[in-house]
Amino acid sequence: MRCQECFELMSLKLDNQLTPEQADKLDKLLRACPHCVRLWIALGEGEQILQDEGRVQVAPPDPDAFTTTVMRRVAAQNYVLGAHPERHPRILEAASHRARMPKFPWSPGAMRPQVMAWASATIAASLAIAAVTWLWLTSTLNTRMGNDAPPTRLALLQRAITDVGHTLNWQLLIGALLLAALLVGLWLMLVSIARRRLGDWEATE
Amino acid sequence: MTENIGNDAGEGQANAEAEERTLIQRTLRGDQSAFACLVDKFRNPIYNLCYRMLASGGDAEDAAQETFLRAYTQLHTYQAERKFSTWLFAIASHLCIDMLRRRRYPVQPLESVALWKQSNDPLPEDYALSEESSAEVRTLLKLLPEKYRLVVVLRYWQDLSYAEIAEATDLSESAVKTQLHRARRMLADYMMKRKEAQGHAVSRVL
Numbered sequence: 001m002r003c004q005e006c007f008e009l010m011s012l013k014l015d016n017q018l019t020p021e022q023a024d025k026l027d028k029l030l031r032a033c034p035h036c037v038r039l040w041i042a043l044g045e046g047e048q049i050l051q052d053e054g055r056v057q058v059a060p061p062d063p064d065a066f067t068t069t070v071m072r073r074v075a076a077q078n079y080v081l082g083a084h085p086e087r088h089p090r091i092l093e094a095a096s097h098r099a100r101m102p103k104f105p106w107s108p109g110a111m112r113p114q115v116m117a118w119a120s121a122t123i124a125a126s127l128a129i130a131a132v133t134w135l136w137l138t139s140t141l142n143t144r145m146g147n148d149a150p151p152t153r154l155a156l157l158q159r160a161i162t163d164v165g166h167t168l169n170w171q172l173l174i175g176a177l178l179l180a181a182l183l184v185g186l187w188l189m190l191v192s193i194a195r196r197r198l199g200d201w202e203a204t205e
Numbered sequence: 206m207t208e209n210i211g212n213d214a215g216e217g218q219a220n221a222e223a224e225e226r227t228l229i230q231r232t233l234r235g236d237q238s239a240f241a242c243l244v245d246k247f248r249n250p251i252y253n254l255c256y257r258m259l260a261s262g263g264d265a266e267d268a269a270q271e272t273f274l275r276a277y278t279q280l281h282t283y284q285a286e287r288k289f290s291t292w293l294f295a296i297a298s299h300l301c302i303d304m305l306r307r308r309r310y311p312v313q314p315l316e317s318v319a320l321w322k323q324s325n326d327p328l329p330e331d332y333a334l335s336e337e338s339s340a341e342v343r344t345l346l347k348l349l350p351e352k353y354r355l356v357v358v359l360r361y362w363q364d365l366s367y368a369e370i371a372e373a374t375d376l377s378e379s380a381v382k383t384q385l386h387r388a389r390r391m392l393a394d395y396m397m398k399r400k401e402a403q404g405h406a407v408s409r410v411l
Contacts, residue, residue: 011386039393042400046345046392053342054361058256059249060266066252067244070273074237077278 002029006036014047116192124185131178225289232280240280244273247290250363251297257358258301258351260343268304272297287372294363294373298355305351345392353388356381 009026012018018026030036060066137158225246231239251272256265275296276283283292346354359370371378 007390008386011389014389015382038397042393042396043389045396046389049342049345050357050361050392054364057249057253057362058265060252060269061262063245063248066248066266066270067241070244070248070270071237071241073270073274074240074277077274 003033003036003039006030006033007039010036010040010043014043116188120185120188120192123188124181127177127181127185131174131181134174222289226285229280229283229285229289232277240277243276243289247293248273250290251293253362254294254297254358255301257346257362258298258354259304260347264304268297268300271300275300288369291365291369291372294359294365294369295375298359298373302351302355345395348395349388349391353384353391356384357388360385 006026006029009018009022009029012022013026030040225243228239228243232243248269252265252269255268255272256262259265259268272293276293279296283289346357349357355374356370359365359373365373367378367381370376370381374381376384
C-alpha cells in the first residue's frame, strides 16, 4: 500500500513534477522501506539506460535511397492530391502494382489510341465488305438460275460457291459475321476513346 | 549568412516551422519535389521511431516508407495548427503497432531473460553508449507491451512532451503518464530481478 504510493512519487520525481511536500514525503518513505530504496535504485538505472540510449538515433542505412524510393512510390500512385480523398492508400498501392506489370504487346491496352482507332476501323470495314460481297454473290446467283446462256466465268464461280453453300446456312453465317465485326469494331473504338481520355487526364496531372 | 547570428533557438524553430508550412502548401498544390524535401527532413526521426518499435532494420524501413506514403495521400487531412512532426509520429505509431500485432511476438517471460543475461553484464557506470547497452536496451524494449513501448520510445527517443505523446497516440495526457509509469516499473522490476540473479551468481562463486 505504502510502497505503491512511494512508487507513484518516485515516478513523479523522474518527471521533475514533485511538489516540495511530496518530495519530503518521498524522502520519509524511502528512509522507512529498504524495498522502496532498491526499487528507486533500479528505476534510476533504467532511467539512465533510457536517457543514454535515447541519444542514439538510428538513421536509414542509405538515406538518399530512402527518399528516392518514397518518391518513386509516390509518383507510381498517380495520385492527384485532394482529388480522391476517399481512396485508401492500400488500394492505390495495388493499382500501382498493376500499372507496373508488363503488358502483352498486342493487348488493346498496350497500343496507342490512334493506332487502335485505325486498326479497328480497318478490321470492321474489311469484314463488312467481305460480308456484303458474299451476300451479293449468293443473291445474284439465285436470279440467274435456269438461264440457258453458256455459263460465264462469274456464273461458274457462283455455282461453285452455291455448291458449297447448299451444305451451309450462308445467310445465318454472314449475319453472325457482320454482327461480330460490328461488335469488335465498336468495342475497339470505345476502348480507344477511353484511352485517349485517360491520356489527356494523365497529361494534365 | 544572415546578420543575426545570435538569434535564439525559438526563432530558429519558428523559421523551420514556416518552412515546413511552405513545403506542405507546395505539396498540396501538386509539387512532389516539395514533398521530397519533407521526407529528407523527417526520415531520420521516423525511421528511428520505427526501428525502436520493431527492432529490425528491414521492417523499420518498410514502416517508415509506408508512413511517408500515407502522409502524402492524407496530407489534405493534416491540420496546420498541429505540429507536422507529431502528425507524422502518429501515423508511424499506428503503423508500427499494426505491424507488431500482425507479427504477434511471443511474449518473453521476464525470468528467462533475466537468467539468460546473467554474466558479463557491465556495471551501471559502464552503460555509456556501448554495443552492450544497445543490445540491453533492445531487450528491455522487447519486454514491454506495444503500447508501453510506444510511449517510452516517443518519450526517450523522440524527446516529446506528454502533451505531444498524447497527440501522437490518441491518449489522454494522464493515460500517457500512467503508461510511462507502468513501463518504468516493468523495467525497474527487470533490473532488480537481474541484479538478484547476478547476486546469486556471485555468491555461488564466492
